[in-house]
Amino acid sequence: MPTLQEMAKKKAAFSSGHRLCAGCPAPIFTKMLTRVSDYDIVVGSATGCLEVGSSIFPYSAWNVPWIHTAFENAAATVSGIAAMAKVQAKKKPTAKKIKCVAIGGDGGTYDIGIQALSAAMERGHDLLYICYDNGAYMNTGIQRSGATPLGAATTTTPVGTVISGKQQQRKDLSRIMVAHHVEYVAQASIHNPIDLSNKIKKGIELDGPAFLNILAPCIPGWRINPDMAVESASLAVETRFWPLYEVEGGSYKVNYKPKQNKPITDWLFTQGRFRHLKNPQWAHMIEEFQSRIDEQWEWLLGQEKGV
Amino acid sequence: MSKFSAITGNGAIAEAMRQISPDVVAAFPITPSTQIIEDFAKFAADGKVDTELITVESEHSAMSACLGASVAGxxxxxxxxxxxxALMWEMxxxxSGMRQPILVAVVNRALSAPINIHCDHNDSMGARDAGWIQIYAExxxxxxxxxxxxxxxxxHADVRLPLMVCLDGFIISHSIETMQLEDDSKVKDFVGEHxxxxALLDTDNPSTWGSLDLHDYYIEHKKGQQVAMENVIPVVEEVSERFYQEFGRKYELxxxxxxxxxxxxxxxxxxxAGELKExxxxxxxxxxxxxLLKIRLxxxxxxxxxxxxxxxxxxxxVLDRSTSMGAxxxxxxxxxSALYDADPRPMLYSRTFGLGGRELLLNDIRDLFEESKRYLDEGKIEKRSYFLNVRGG
Structure with a gap:
């Protein structure tokens, strides 16, 4: 594995000059795509912030071949590319081996794109699907998704007098992907570049389907300052909201175990979207949030031990 | 060798696909087109085609995967x-907006609801504004x-647009007719290399596809599509003529x-059209x-x-086998539209028939000609538009 310094000397898949928000962490992982591995890659994106912010005609932030076709179908579109890459490899065995990467936000992955994702994983194409989970439909202006955490205020789960933020827990997409028995499933975070780049490299280089779920804070959506994305992602991991783990060949490995169990409020109350939960009226939601985290963490450690 | 075969419409489409041996086919079963994919899957299983067959989980993904593979090269x-x-609609x-020469065999069938598996043209007619070339077959x-x-x-370099080959569900897709299947190598020569x-797979020359395209460029790109569509007519004439030279069957617009x-x-x-001719x-x-004027393009x-x-x-x-409700x-x-400028302009009227597979029999067609005779003799059209062969109609 190249060091971060070595990686930084390689040309990034994604250039500066894009139109993502100041402080948006999406470029942290898109730049890595070409830096972690020597394979040539082709990228397909679902509709979303990254797509809109990287491709406004006639400009492109992509230094690699890139396509966007629609919202719900990044996995299907890229499975077509992967099939064609296979055809090309058969026709020209001497041609460079090309790896395919699909990228979607949580809206395009957990929700509208889950059918195409599930089927592409089941069919076993040689592709890495990266979900950058920022916990809502941010591109359309912060609406709740299946990834939005309990209690979060979004424009479709607003803070009211009788209902306060999202009333449901998020779904656990990574576990759904594990249930597909694909080669590799992992959760990573934009604040930990070594862990993140290791996981992107594994996902790209193995032959077969891989899924990587990356926590990517959203500056306007989480109502944090533009310099807070890395710190906020780090707190999500420290509070065990977002465990860093990987599943290879069915075996779980938890890549980072916080030394102390910080309360979830350490993460929640640094973000404007959860500010209303400070009101004692909603204390039960905090309890519910914490209890899910504790339960999931124990479950994960149990998986790692193989119990 | 070219040979006469007794084969269903679906079987004939699958044969054409085998002979062309595309790089990628992504498909999902639906009556009455399913046999095309089943036959093709057998060809793939027997190594008769070099195609990567992607058995997708929906038609939306079928078109998405086709698009990915097409842009890939x-x-x-x-x-x-x-x-x-209908599920492909968005894609x-x-x-067409990405100017990809994707082919879809559309086996025409009625749209739900009520659910019905038999022939009418509401499916492909609904897609008539989607920027696809549509060619119909008797x-x-x-x-x-x-x-x-x-x-x-x-x-064709002047076209680069997707195309639907449309044929009638069951009536053609499931009927065995004797027909000429051409020699594999002659077909390959006629179709040529893609x-x-x-191409996305040209990683040395990376291209960006599917950009966000706002008011400063969108309309120019749409105009480009329109121009490409206008280019289709001479290309269809040229290709049909070459087909006639090669295989001896003459087709026009x-x-x-x-x-x-x-x-x-x-x-x-x-x-x-077959009944009409009789x-x-x-x-x-x-x-x-x-x-009879039988529409092809x-x-x-x-x-x-x-x-x-x-x-x-x-x-x-004019016989429409589809409806635009309220129009x-x-x-x-x-x-x-075609006849607006005609001088003198003929009398014109519309009859809708055959929705959901309702048959139009020879006697119905005889009645149609009787009616047109009466209208012409009287110099007036009594009913501009109605459904044929319908209860209470």
Whole structure:
């Protein structure tokens, strides 16, 4: 594995000059795509912030071949590319081996794109699907998704007098992907570049389907300052909201175990979207949030031990 | 070797696909087009094609995967019907907007609700604004021949647009007809090699596809699509002529049957043309000047050519096998547009028939010609538009 310094000397898949928000962490992982591995890659994106912010005609932030076709179908579109890459490899065995990467936000992955994702994983194409989970439909202006955490205020789960933020827990997409028995499933975070780049490299280089779920804070959506994305992602991991783990060949490995169990409020109350939960009226939601985290963490450690 | 075979319409489409051996086929089963994919899967399983077959989980993903594979640099195809085509809807526009020469065999079937598996044209007619070339076929032979011509038309440098080859569900897809299947190597030569433009897999020359395109460029790109669509007509003529030279079956933008001196003309699409021809022969034998204009190319619509072909006719009956609820049928509207400038302009009226597979029998067609005769004699159209063969109709 190249060091971060070595990686930084390689040309990034994604250039500066894009139109993502100041402080948006999406470029942290898109730049890595070409830096972690020597394979040539082709990228397909679902509709979303990254797509809109990287491709406004006639400009492109992509230094690699890139396509966007629609919202719900990044996995299907890229499975077509992967099939064609296979055809090309058969026709020209001497041609460079090309790896395919699909990228979607949580809206395009957990929700509208889950059918195409599930089927592409089941069919076993040689592709890495990266979900950058920022916990809502941010591109359309912060609406709740299946990834939005309990209690979060979004424009479709607003803070009211009788209902306060999202009333449901998020779904656990990574576990759904594990249930597909694909080669590799992992959760990573934009604040930990070594862990993140290791996981992107594994996902790209193995032959077969891989899924990587990356926590990517959203500056306007989480109502944090533009310099807070890395710190906020780090707190999500420290509070065990977002465990860093990987599943290879069915075996779980938890890549980072916080030394102390910080309360979830350490993460929640640094973000404007959860500010209303400070009101004692909603204390039960905090309890519910914490209890899910504790339960999931124990479950994960149990998986790692193989119990 | 070229051979006469007894084969279903679906089987003929699958044969054409085998002979063309596209790089990628992504497909999902739906009645009545399923057999195409089943036959093709068997060809793939037996190593008779070099194709990567992606057995997707929906038609939306079928078109998405076709699009990915096409932009990646491949020749790609699929087949579908009715609700399957409807589920592709979003991606139909993306495929044409990206100027990808994707082929879809559309086995025409009624759209739900009520659910019905039999033939009408509401599926492909609903897609008529999606930026796809549409070519229709009366019978198995035409469906097969259109499939062979399709890659050559779509991949033409002046065109680069996706194309639907449409054939009637069950009536054609499941009927066995004897027809000519051409020699594999002759087909391969006719179809030629596929050329990709700015292929995604050309990683040395990275291209960006599917950009956000706002008010500063969008309309220029749409204009480009319109120009490409206008380029289709001469290309279809050229490819049809080359097909005739190679295989001996002549096709034009539309088929003229007893049309030159016809005073009373019926205009129709697909398999009903066979019955119309039979009745026209009878009525001609009785000394009446009746004829048929059978649509082949519906998108782009050959307005000027159709107007010229109808210059001698006095009354036109347009048969639509689809509806635009609250409006005239899609074909009737186009014929009205084509004839607006005609001087003298023939009398024109619309009849809708055959929705959900309701049959139109020879006697019904005889009645149609009786009606057009009466309208012409009286010099007025009693009913501009109604459904044929319908209870309470």
């Amino acid at each position: 491949g020749r790609v195809m699929t087949a579908t019907s009715a609700n399957g085509l 139909l526009y993306v495929a 019978n198995n032979q035409e469906a097969y021949d259109n499939m062979l011509m399709a890659p050559v038309i779509t991949e 050329t990709a433009y700015h 539309f088929e003229s049957y007893c049309l030159d001196d016809a005073e009373r003309v019926v205009i129709a699409i697909n398999s009903v 009745v026209i022969d009878e009525v001609r034998d009785a000394g009446e000047k009746v004829g 519906f998108r782009p619509f050959p307005y000027a050519e159709i107007a010229a072909a109808l210059k001698n006719c006095k009354i036109v009956t 005239y049928g899609p074909l009737f509207v186009e014929i009205c």
